[in-house]
Amino acid sequence: MIHKLEHIGVMVKDMDASIRFYTEVLGLKLVKRKALADGVELGFLSFPDSDQVEIELIGRGHDGLPDNGIVHHIAFTVSDIQVEIDRLKSHGVRLMDETPRTILDGDLIAFFFGPDGERLEFFQPAAK
Template sequence: MISKMEHTAIIVSDMDRSIEFYTKILGFNIRLRGDNPNRELAFLYLESQPDMEIEPIRDINPVGEYAACGIVNHLAFTVEDIALAIHHFKEIGIHFTSGEPKPTLEGGRMILFYGPDRELLQLVERVKS
């Protein structure tokens, strides 16, 4: 069902400072940067491992428990078909934090759920090219 590790999200207080640190000091590249009414975010990758990303998130208007989940906010996993994945995981007892997937910045879909120790986990269906 899960095809790969997707990204790790990190809550940051200053997006420009964080991007400068990850790009200039650690050598990451920016794949995508944008915002929505609630948060500013980016996706950073290493040339040698482009399929695993870091997602810095700066809350503009914090929404619920999302921002309160710690500096390392969530682990994300890629799925090919999010509807099928949701159905599969619901059948084995997973409860999602929302009734429907939400859109991602790049036009895909995502949904959140908790692991056994209340770690925040996310399923992501990327835009099909």
């Protein structure tokens, strides 16, 4: 079952400049910043009165943006990611991930495509 909109991923050229903009100009707070093993860096921001992640900044340093757009994906929180992947398969949805991937502190993700090729993600938070 889908619970809520998890976050919107935005590709950025300069993580520091983007964090300054979203925090100082727009008033969001930085919740977490993490470098991944593949050279990608993530910055998660939310509104001060909400613990919900709203924007995920995705950076690869200063090497420019990819050609697949600035808004990278839309993510939805799910309670059982494998059940949702299987449900997508039953509908013939084109998947990027046939099985969930583990990131950060045990969170599970799986990407798939919408009808116009838009990139979508299911996100299952790690059990705490």
